[in-house]
Amino acid sequence: MSDTTLKPSRASMSAGKRNWLVTAALFAAAVVGSLVVGEGSLVYEIFVSPFLFVVEAPDLFVQVIWEGLVAGTLYALLGLGFVLIFKASGVFNFAQGIMVVFGALSLVGFYAAGIPAILSLLLSIAMMYVLAWTVERVVLRPLVNQDPLILFMATIGLTYFLIGFGEFIFGGEPKTMITEEIGLPSGSYSFDFMGGFVSLQKLDIAAAVIAAILVGCLAVFFNKTKVGRALRAVADDHQAALSVGITLRQIWVIVWFAAGIVALTTGIMWGARSDVSFALQIVALKALPVIILGGLTSIPGAIIGGLIIGISEKLAEFYWGPLVGGSIESWVPYFIALGFLWFRPQGLFGEKIIDRI
Amino acid sequence: MRTRKLLMGLAGVAMLAGSNFVAPTPAGAQESIFIPMLTYRTGPFAGSGTPIMDGMHDYLTMLNERDGGIGGVMLEIEECETAYNAQKGVECYEGVKDRNPVVINPYSTGITLQLIPKAPVDQIPILSMGYGLSATAVGEAFPWTFNAPATYWSQMSAIIKYIDSQGEGISGQTVGFIYLDVGYGREPIPLLDQLGTDMGFEVVKIPVGVSDMQNQSSHWLQVRREQPDWMIMWGWGAMNPTAIKEAAKVNFPMDRFIGVWWSGGNVDVRPAGDGAIGYLSVNFHGTGTDFPAIQDIIKYVVEPGLSLSDPDVVGDNFYNRGVSNAVAVAEAIRTAQQVTGVSVVTGVEMREGLENFNLTAERLAEIGLEGFMNPMQITCEDHAGAHPVYIQQWDGSAWNRVSDWIEPMSDRVRPMLIAAAEEYLSDKPEWQTQECN
Structure with a gap:
């Protein structure tokens, strides 16, 4: 058996550089072309007009960036939920979206039952633990050593169960x-900015801060603690981790619980921006381009990916959306993710796949 | 061996007997009027769907409890959950069509579009009350589909008329149109564009994809950029409360923000709290519980525990929307019984009932709904009837009527409806039309 490693060759590395050069050249040509063709032409509207508007109304530009940043933080949280579980168990957790809804509904449901708000919050966290424990016990444990696709299908089943169970308990x-x-x-801070105004919702600021704290705590937990190291060991190799005495079951519960807390936080923040309904699970689909971009196994990838998707989709919808009749926010994130994949097929922070032959 | 054959034979006979026993009752022997309800108490649009279904269910149940049905015939009400999914809606339809449903209320424009071609084949009338394909108002072209009290086009024309009546008029103004980017949201665009050209106002369209219903910050920054004088919304489900919150966030004046009658639920305005005060929405029926018929619902259905509704929701805008739909169904059944002389009416008689439908002010008073709705008439030619609508405003706790009844611009809308109907039929040579006298 050969021990040769397939490393990216010199030729393919220069292909990556060539991609950049080709893109930059195309963009430069388009800008020059549009300037030559002049105002009113499509190329001008795409390559010049939006930038002129940025200069013309800088307050709106800052506002769009801020909105993108807030959305991006929440996307990062959504992506993080997927990444945590994928890292630990190799399962793409289709149920992450419904966990967001379930977390938020539990909180509102406990409060509606007359339990004080803070206690409701604690109970919702406990609820996410019970969910994690049950999932490990009922769904994952019987499927140990099964193909990842089977585990993925099991999470689809879990999604439908949670939808039905949630509607049964909390109503639709x-x-x-x-x-x-x-x-x-609640409320907002507004300030004048270069002839216009920028308005920052206090709730959005809180969302960004809480998300940052949560991500920080998770980063410390998974990088500095024994459990975190165990998680990384499990992520690298289940068998090897088991052989050195790491309890897979315990790790799975912890990881699903962490993903549950992330889901609860996302549910609270997004629920506050809109309402708490089963429609929230649609928002969770936004995590897909985030993890395509950031890589399925990278926590920093989910964070940076979330921010890139959040900011770029808002910029795209605001500056370029009207050119094609709007509503481009639904597909632009995938387009951006694919663009990144063109340069880095393993995602922004994903692990390079090196197969032995 | 013989014993085994005998046993098998016996089992076969038993099975046949059993199947006879459970076979559906033949149509001739039907004793009740079957009204299936395509509901969505689950899924992303449950917030809007649930109170409507409750209102409809409760009014029909009240007729059963109080009057013993209609014309002495009990109503059999059965729900089929669609989750607002057109495919599931069609499955529900297929599941009930052989049981002689008297009428189908799809409660989704997407499902309605799927059922329009099926209705003439199965001879089941479709009542898409205040939604669906606007062109189906043309009765000659669509004998089996009804969309009273008004089409989306009529409603849009009434909104434009309202805006035109405020202050300096609509000419020279910019009107933003934010809509759910599906068939329903796109439905009024042809009329809006046409009126924009004719009346000299600019239209800025802002579509919101279903996946971004709860993620509208960039859409509303667009509004801030374009600075329209008025905003009109064709939203549904979670899109509505999000839009109202975002509008408040960009300081858009709420008293210049008008929602279609599907964007005026109490669940739509409550999440925005005080930010929603002043928001406007179109309506065609009353809100609240101060009507004898609604009091009867409380007495005969809600209090005995026959309703699925939260008692606090009874009288809410969307609950009463469901009641108004049930009133239309019930009165059409009554008319069908009178016109055809058949008491256990089915789809064929119901179509007659709908085409002769005439809900007068006197009749409304008689059924305990005086002033609840404008009198409503459907004819063979006009399956929608361009009925007037009014504008209501949210004060933080209830809706208040802030306009008179506004007549739609029938002179403009009707020719466009006829043209749209002709276009719909242009590639369907086998389509069953009808002549009206």
């Missing part, structure tokens, strides 16, 4: 998030 009608009751701020 939307609820209002108990924003103020759990101490989240």
